[in-house]
Amino acid sequence: MPKPTFFRLPDERRDRLVEEAILEFAERTYAEASLSQIAQRSRIPKGSFYQYFEDKLDLYRWLLTDEVPRRKRAFVGDVGRDRDFWTRLEDTIERGMAFLVEHPRLARLSAAAADPTAIIEVRGLHKAICEAGIEELRSLLEQGVASGAFEAPDLDVATRLVATIIGPGLTDVVLRELGAELHEVLASDSLRKRLGPKRRRVLAHQAVLFIRHGLGG
Amino acid sequence: MPKPTFFRLPDERRDRLVEEAILEFAERTYAEASLSQIAQRSRIPKGSFYQYFEDKLDLYRWLLTDEVPRRKRAFVGDVGRDRDFWTRLEDTIERGMAFLVEHPRLARLSAAAADPTAIIEVRGLHKAICEAGIEELRSLLEQGVASGAFEAPDLDVATRLVATIIGPGLTDVVLRELGAELHEVLASDSLRKRLGPKRRRVLAHQAVLFIRHGLGG
Amino acid sequence: MPKPTFFRLPDERRDRLVEEAILEFAERTYAEASLSQIAQRSRIPKGSFYQYFEDKLDLYRWLLTDEVPRRKRAFVGDVGRDRDFWTRLEDTIERGMAFLVEHPRLARLSAAAADPTAIIEVRGLHKAICEAGIEELRSLLEQGVASGAFEAPDLDVATRLVATIIGPGLTDVVLRELGAELHEVLASDSLRKRLGPKRRRVLAHQAVLFIRHGLGG
Amino acid sequence: MPKPTFFRLPDERRDRLVEEAILEFAERTYAEASLSQIAQRSRIPKGSFYQYFEDKLDLYRWLLTDEVPRRKRAFVGDVGRDRDFWTRLEDTIERGMAFLVEHPRLARLSAAAADPTAIIEVRGLHKAICEAGIEELRSLLEQGVASGAFEAPDLDVATRLVATIIGPGLTDVVLRELGAELHEVLASDSLRKRLGPKRRRVLAHQAVLFIRHGLGG
């Protein structure tokens, strides 16, 4: 957790730090990411950094568990509970793609949290975030089962498979669609122009069809 | 490519080096991985290393493009062309899980090659490997379509979705099954006892059902 | 260019670094010179060095293009424009010898800049410095011609010949006079006692006579 | 001195080694020059090298004190004793320029031997070679005095000044004439086409005029 001083910081200064941190951690692994870079690019003295955060891990943890999820929730909004399960899933997927397109760096950071890592300090962190994501999806799927949308002999397995589809799977599809490599994507502030809402809707629909009926459906 | 010296090395010495290298690169990112570590653990002087490889990248490239694929092919064997498409897919998946269970480090290294990375030298390498994997799967799916096993409006999208299922998706499932974290898995030489052929067959079947019929099938 | 930090350093510390750097680069080629040595001898941690300079080349460049010329100018002073050309040349030469005697290391470093080198990064640097020196001398000679002191069918050639006389040529003469080898000379802080102003004046006069009338004059 | 094995070597093999050694030492300082490079480029195993020479220094010493002077003598030939002193000087200079143009690498190596250096092992070597060159020139000048061509109040000083003129001075002039940097020159086998005998004769004559009458002559 950031130290209290961090929250007392002038907005502009704090934002600069956060933006550069997000960029750095989106581009590189935790171990690869360099505080020196972040400090330099955000023009925050390295010494000051340690007034705001305990250490590198503290910043990373806060981004992954607080800041990025907060922004993601703010963007994605509520998908709505009352509608049909499949529609809700499609919405979820579409919102996910929109997030990726509008906030590539946040999306990337979010995805990175799902990667296993050998760095001992980050391991628990990643694992927890990953499991939380799985839990969330699982509860959505449970509602699907409850509503009779589908049956699943093993919901655990199903959840994990669906999770990779709407996670890495769709990211992959979107990147293909954009014809871009990740590092170019991270450099952009937004990619709206290259993958607009209509096309996203189409892709989301295709994905749901796949999840619902598979290839042989 | 390794220098000729490398292949003339006494087996025991070469193996030590290779094993430690595989372990290091399986555990850590290319940038994180440390030659010093590899050298130290394999008890090969750092100076000697450069008799065998041009540099760190040379070793990494060789592992990713030659050694690991070679071992993987040797293990996975031929899935057989004459059988039914769905059976072949199930076999592919089962072999994949078996490989992960029997050679966790190789499997991990193999998977790492699909990760995008900011390190410029490795980017092209990863991308090429990734695309090669996609191409292979796509040609399998094309046979599926040809044999009338299924229809796919957009084979590109389908391929990528299936790829993540049988890649990260199943890895995830297997890890869950093993109840283990990646780093524990990487420490083991084999996990056969914890996920035997029978259970693998069941999981593979479930996965194929999912790919074939989806959730709502 | 040094980083600002460098100039904010306590004088004593900065001087230690600069002196040791000058010594190292005076004794050895750019490629041979060792930052580790400089750091060790000036008792400045290697890590700290990089707070002051971008890298080895940055330090070398600064010494060659800024620090040494600055000190040289400060020492040599103004030779005076109003006097007779030959007198001015003699003064220039005498000051050069004085500089060599009083600041052997600076003089050596200065001379090193005229050496061609295979190290690509330094090549341009050396060349530029060398050409600047030639230009300066040429403009002096031009004044000589203008004042009717002498005529020169090919001023380019003449300039280069005179340059080597008052450069390496006189260094050679002085070393001979001192009966010392370069490395002993570099070890001394001053050699005034061994080659005083009177003798320098005599030598300078001889040199000018040679330049003016040659051997057969 | 090379070991006897060296001289028993097949000509072709020995030549390859020598050529590459000359090239390497012409391009780089003794300390910078790399045996590995020489070995690699001449395709002589590093291990074998130590059958032929004691060590790096042994090779360098042999080149500087034996091989290069031998080749230089062979090229320069005898300048002739019976002619007029000034003519003989002009011939000497012209031959020197011819050597530089026809055997740039040998000439460069020869010149490098005159550079003082901090590398303790090479110091004596360089000094000796340098002094030998000076002695040779001095005896030529003595003949000049004897023949009444000129008088010199201090022959020591005169010798050294003339030495730098016909050494670094003319090298400088020639490089200027060629419009080339040293490293390009070293890459060529011969530069005859760029600086032919006629032009060399002109330059040599100019140089002699300068040495004889100076600027104000």
Added chain:
DNA sequence: TATGAATGAGTTTTCATTCAT
């Protein structure tokens, strides 16, 4: 509280020389 500076442990890589076959 802010911050510029200090630092030691770590990184990859090169090289002359020795050794074993």
Added chain:
DNA sequence: AATGAATGAAAACTCATTCAT
């Protein structure tokens, strides 16, 4: 005698963190 391989010492440079003001 020939040689491929082994090796330790050294190089330049980076980084997270601490410290003094």
